[in-house]
Every structure is written in structure tokens, then in C-alpha cells.
Amino acid sequence: MKINDNCVGCGQCASFCKKGAIEVKGKALATDACVDCGVCVLYCPVKAIEVLA
């Protein structure tokens, strides 16, 4: 999971992450618990999350 500079840190992704794998402090950060499922991508209001191929 790559979080780009569009991220404002609103935390919307963290609330939809089923693994509790996103920490937010000014910017979102995917932790080791992330399984690259990509659910968060849909919910990001600023297109800040990209799933790595």
C-alpha cells in the first residue's frame, strides 16, 4: 500500500480498514498488519492510496 502526498490525515481509511492496520497522525500510515486488500482505496476522499502491483 502506498500513501501519496494527497493524504490530509482525515482518518477515513482507518475507520474502514478491516484489519485495524492504518495509523493516522497528520498522515495515514499502513502498518505491518496491512494485507493490501485495497478496501481503504475506495473510501479515501482525496485519492491518496494506491495499491502496489
Add this chain to the structure above:
Amino acid sequence: MKAVVIGAGLGGLLSAARLSKAGCQVDIFERLPITGGRFTNLSYKGFQLSSGAFHILPHGPAGPLAQFLNEVGADVKIVRSDIITVRVPLKKGSQDYEKGFKDIPFNDFSTLLSHKDRLKIAFLIVSTRKNRPSGSTLQTWIRSQFKDEWLVRFADAFCGWALSLKSDEVPVEEIFEIIENMYRFGGPGVPIGGCKGVIDALESVIAENGGKIHTETEVSKILVENGKAAGVLVGAEAHKANLVISNLGHAATACLCAEALSGEKDSGYLRRLETLKPSAGIKICLAADEPLVGHSGILLTPYAKRVNGINEVTQVDPRLAPPGKHLTMSHQYVAPDNVKNLESEIELGLQDLKEIFPDKKYETLLIQSYHDSWPVNRAASGMDPGNETPIPGLYVVGDGAKGKGGIEVEGVALGVAATMKKILG
């Protein structure tokens, strides 16, 4: 009449509810899988956090938003919670809460002034209702009347909480319109079910009146024919309409119809858009077993380093948290220059909370920041260009086009009401 609404945030849904009720065929396109924009609930660890707003209506059950909801038949219960207290240091002259504090009622703010200044405030409260000050910022106006830093602190806490601005960024006219609205409509209220209680009720109205909400559907272009709004493009598909309402703010809306706005006559509008500044802020969500604020309204914290104010919505609607828990949320203004230092701004906010609640046990649930393309407000209060655009049939609603004197969602409702009046008469 056929209408397209771009964005299912509060402004978009209010517009859609009103238009569908008036007999228009309404389609709402929302890029995200959820509706409500920055005014809905986010479930997190059993708490109902929010995507932006603080689960409050600044003018409660009698305010512009509540009136609008009532007019369109949206069934929301809004409970008045207009206690506003101000935390001040116990010892006069202290600049922080470290050596103790007390909470005073909002309306007693003048008791901290000298006798002479208190008389002056009493006089100004009456005289400014007839002769409103104008032509400066709130801070400049305060400094022209008083030599008292407490008043500036107090104004900064209020402006920070209500508008996510500092008193030197707010036109004095805007604050006096807000004060007038406080007389007119009263103080805050909490919608039962939080922000989503309002969103769900609006969606029911829209569905009952045949409106359709298309989530995960992004509009790529606003169609303009013969100089007028003619619909939108979704993928390769054109959705024709006589009316397009954008909930995206002026700048993003202009990007969707850049070709149509490239003429000489539109250059003034485009230049104006470049001056719009979104406001930034940080919300810290706390969970606690015991009340932290202790009442249902707002606690302003003018002596904190960053936090402007705090509310505790579970005092009104306990279901916004798991049984026995409280949800307490703080807001802090972020200065434009500090948007690049969000982490240190957050640290200062967290330190403030330790000082504000020194003997309380709480857990930090989630820290949410808002700026630039997902801000507190898309245009700073009192600075937006209104709801119209140079393209007939294309209107902008939401927090980038609020109308005067409207705090947050009250401003959104005032802007939508004004727009609907222009369209429907």
C-alpha cells in the same frame, strides 16, 4: 425539470431533498461508497466518530439547518445543548492551566475585564446591534476598542472552534452576523444519531420523492451547451439535465468545466477563485469511562496552546459510544504556515489535553486532520463567492459557498436555502 447533483455531502443532499420534493427528477453522483461527505459517522472501535463535523448543529433545533430539515420533512430529533463554558486559569495573570483552572459561563466573559472595560462592553453590546462595525478584521476591531489580551484570546478560541480561523482572519462583519444569529436562533444542539442521523433522514426524503443517489460514481465533466449547464459526463455516459448543483466547492467545480470558463468574461471569477483559502484544523477523538467535559455543550479553552474547544456528544446521545463510555472531541485551528508541521501541531494538541484534563483517564481514539482538498471549510467563512457561477444553471453549494453569518453546517443550509430560492422562486 431534471437536476444533477455532484457530491452527496450535506449541501448536495439538502439540495436534492428540496428539489425532489418540488417535483424535479434528481440524480446525485457521489464518488465515494458512502454519503454525507464531512458530515457523517465513521464507526471506529465501537464509537461513532465523524468524517468531519462534531455531531453538532451550531444553532440547534431552531437554526437554519434544523428549519431546512423541517421544511423538507426530514425526521431528525435535535436536542438543544447550549451550555458553553470557558476554562480560565484560577490565578489572574496565569497564561496556562498548569496551576489550576475554573470554568465560567460563556456570557460571563466580561467579568475578567477591568470595571471600565466591562462598562464599555455593556455599551457596545447594545450599540453595535444598530451600528455594526465593518471594514476590518475582528482582532483589529477588538484592539481598536480595548487594551486587553484576554479578549483577543477569547475571540481566537471562539473563532478557532466555530470557524477554524484566527480572529485576525475573520471579517468583523461576519462575527457580528454570527452574534446576531446567536440571538435569532440560539446556541448549539446535537442531532440524535450524530451527523448520520441527519444524512439518513435526508436520504429517506430523497428516496420518497423519487431521487436517486449513485455512489462510487465519479463525474468527469460538467456539460455546457449554448453557455448553459446541460448535465454531466459519467465515464462515457452523458446525463442531461437543466440544472447542475455542485457540492465540490467553486475551485473543483470550475475544473470540471474549464473549457466553458476559458473566455475573457470569466477571468474575474477565476481570479477570485485563486484567492479562496480552505481552512485547516485537527480533531482529536478521546474515549473515557467518566465524563471529561461534564456537560452537553461546548468547553472553550482560550488558554490552551492549540486546542480551541471540546465537546462531549455522549452527554446527549449515549449511543454514539459503547455502553458506559464517553466520546469527547477537541478541535484546534491550524495556521496556514503550520499545515506542513501537522505532527508537531498534533503533539501540542495532545499536550493541551493533558493540561485540560489533568486527573482524568482517557484514551486517544483517532486523530483526524483536515486541510487543502479535504479541509474544515473549502472557503474561509465570510470570504466565499456565493452560490452562483458564470454559467447559468450551474450552482455551487456546501461549505465553499455558505452565505453570511452561517457557522459551519448552518452556513451550508443558508447557502442551499438561498440557492433553492433562486431556482424555485
